[in-house]
Amino acid sequence: MKTLTLAAAALLTSTTLACAADGKPIYKDCGPNNDYVIGFSQANFKEPYREHVNHELERLVKQYPKFKLTIADGQASVNTQVSQVENFVTKQVDLLMISPFESAPLTPAVTNVIKKGIPVIELDRKTVGDDFTAFVGGDNRQIAKEAGQYAANTLLPDGGEVAILEGLPSSSPAIERLEGFKDGLADNAKLKLVAVQPVDWQEDKAVTVFGAMLQAHPDIKLVYTSNDLAAAGAYIAAKQAEKADQVKIIGTDGLPGPSGGIRSVADGQWAATFTYPTGAAEALDLAKKILIDCATSVPRNVMVPSQRIDQTNAKALYDKEQF
Template sequence: MNRNRRLITSALLATPFAGLALDLNKAWAQGAAKKYRFGFSQVTTLEPWRVQFNKDMKAEAAKHPNVDLVIADGGDRTDKQNADMENFITQKMDAIFISPKESAGLTGVTEKAFKAGIPVFVLDRPVNGDAYTQFIGGDNVVIGREAGKFIVKELGGTGNAKGNFVEVWGGFGTQASHDRHDGAFESIGKEPGIKVLGQRVDCDWKQDKAYDYMKTVLRVNPQIDFVFAHNDPMAYGSYLAAKDAGLEKKIKFVGADGLPNEGAVWVQQGALTATFVYPTPGAEGIRQALKLLGGEKIEKKILLPTQGIFASNAKQFVAS
């Protein structure tokens, strides 16, 4: 009789713990199965750097089965990006990512999403103000600074640099272009022996527009020593214009981005003298969003480092 009582008592005592264990297992399973929908407004899918950007972001999302990533192509239009962002807000995405064509034109809708309680991650190019969750991107001032120091060194060094210089601008409406200019001129602007030729023309980050611009500049100023373009496609477009004029061997070209199938290859081939890596921020964006949704605190701003690519090390950056 005592033995039976002990068995019954043990069973009664065990029952709550067994139920608790079942509840914990159920809660864990539900947490593990939590699905997140992420919306990404990408300015364009045509530029090679943007293609790599999307590729890296998709690869990171694929590592997380609970993440459904939706990428909207802005078609290089601010109005289309605004519409895509409005759509993501309506769908109540768990997180929204945006890489804006221009800062001012996409500040309003970014703020709207943020105030709606949706985590908003601004990638690559900033918006105005601070109504967003986090900014992730390369440090464009640092990239420009490194390019400027390299150019001054190649033209004779600090205090002795001499030569004719042309800058090829990306986009006047994007902060990245202004930052790369400012960084470069921290060094170049201090050298009275460096003569800046040409006018400021918005080449919109495009190879063909840079080609046309450089072709015009070379007609008036065939004696050019160095060209700094705000990205590699424009640097390569400038090189092609010089090549068509038979002047490519007299000019050195520096760009930025350093993609393994693009800038790194052009340096290895000798078309560009150097480029500086502008890392894509999409993969880090996915990781940061998951941290936030998992209850972790995240920083307001993450700046990704750069590296210089030159003839001496280009091979290690070229895609195999």
């Protein structure tokens, strides 16, 4: 199995720490004898990746009998998530987890939680500024850069036209993945980026957008997508245009299961996908340190390693997960 050589991921955590004032515990009501309520505002329940995150959290939280986890569906709505955060505060949760649907609009709500002395772990996506206790996720920029380099050096060494299907432009992962992939493509001057358009993480929108791209640029040889749903949509569009054998597809998420990215690579529909880790185990470990162990400091950023899934390992990984 090939693992990305991510500098930040190799360390797993940054050296920057979130510290409480005067060496006091981050959460004043901490301790091993208490029970704790954790509220998680998930960006939405529609995306398969987010369902995967929820499943992992629900599975792993069973290892922490002192924790009660409540997961709320943000419904891809800033207003919904703001209301959820406010409701969690009203219900006096001991710790908030959040994957913000959009970064800037949710920043004030998260800042208010921090001001009330409630620790905040941001999962996968960040708000703006430093008003959070810890962030857990993959290095979006570096993962996408590795994807760009893979396209430049392995998939299209002789050059060709390339397209990008971006995620939701107002979300931090979409921005970082777009910039990172462009950086990786720079390894090969013979590659030409001919089209970039957001599809907001949606499969149906990816079908429409990439279909139009192929009409405007019939010689596209590779498309990079910001998530596996968009990759699935790109494959449908390529097939409809009778160009499935021409276009190499790179996804991002590397989801398990019969409809996930791992199988799509194993079946030869896509050239590759790059796993985006859920961070569930790391987030719950941080919660334990803060709530039960009375930590006075925790890492500000916890970066979780990714893995490239391609024709060399996809079938073995997919077969393994069936048992």
